[in-house]
Amino acid sequence: MRTAGPPPPDIPLEYTGFWPRVGASIIDTLIIIVITLPLLLLIYGWAYIESDALFFGTADVLINWVFPCIAIIAFWVYKQATPGKMVLEAKIVDATTGDKPSLKQYIIRYLGYFISTIPLGLGLLWVAWDERKQGWHDKMARTVVVNPEKKVSANDQVASS
Known part of the structure; x- marks a missing residue:
C-alpha cells in the first residue's frame, strides 16, 4: 500500500497554485453570502447585521454552518470542485492515486479548513510554499487540487525536479 506522497510518475498533474485558489475561494464565499x-x-x-452576537439562533447555525458544510461537500462529491474551482477548471483529487477522493477524505478536508485557519491562517497560506500546493487541510485529507486539463509534460517534470 502506498503512503501519501507524490502521485506515481505516470500521473502528470499540474497543481493549482495559491492565487487561483484564493480567487476560487472568493467566488465561493460570494455565492454563499448571496x-x-x-x-x-x-x-x-x-x-x-447590527448585532455583535456570535449566536443568533437555530436558523443562524443552520444557515451559516450546516448549509455551507452540506453544500460544499456535495459539490466536492458530485463535481470534485466548488463553483469557484469549476471556474478555474480545477479539481480535487486523491494525492496518492490522482483519482476521485472518498467521502471520508472530503469530510476530513472540510474539517481541516478550521484547523488550517486557527494559527492565523497559516495552514491555508501553506499552499503558497508547498511544492504540491497543499494546504494543511489537503495534507490531512491526502488530497491535491489540480488542473486536469493541463497535463505537465515530461520536460516540465524534469525541470521542476
Whole structure:
C-alpha cells in the first residue's frame, strides 16, 4: 500500500497554485453570502447585521454552518470542485492515486479548513510554499487540487525536479 506522497510518475498533474485558489475561494464565499444573507435578513431582520452576537439562533447555525458544510461537500462529491474551482477548471483529487477522493477524505478536508485557519491562517497560506500546493487541510485529507486539463509534460517534470 502506498503512503501519501507524490502521485506515481505516470500521473502528470499540474497543481493549482495559491492565487487561483484564493480567487476560487472568493467566488465561493460570494455565492454563499448571496444565498445565506437574504435568508438571515428574512428571519432576523436588520438586527442580525447590527448585532455583535456570535449566536443568533437555530436558523443562524443552520444557515451559516450546516448549509455551507452540506453544500460544499456535495459539490466536492458530485463535481470534485466548488463553483469557484469549476471556474478555474480545477479539481480535487486523491494525492496518492490522482483519482476521485472518498467521502471520508472530503469530510476530513472540510474539517481541516478550521484547523488550517486557527494559527492565523497559516495552514491555508501553506499552499503558497508547498511544492504540491497543499494546504494543511489537503495534507490531512491526502488530497491535491489540480488542473486536469493541463497535463505537465515530461520536460516540465524534469525541470521542476
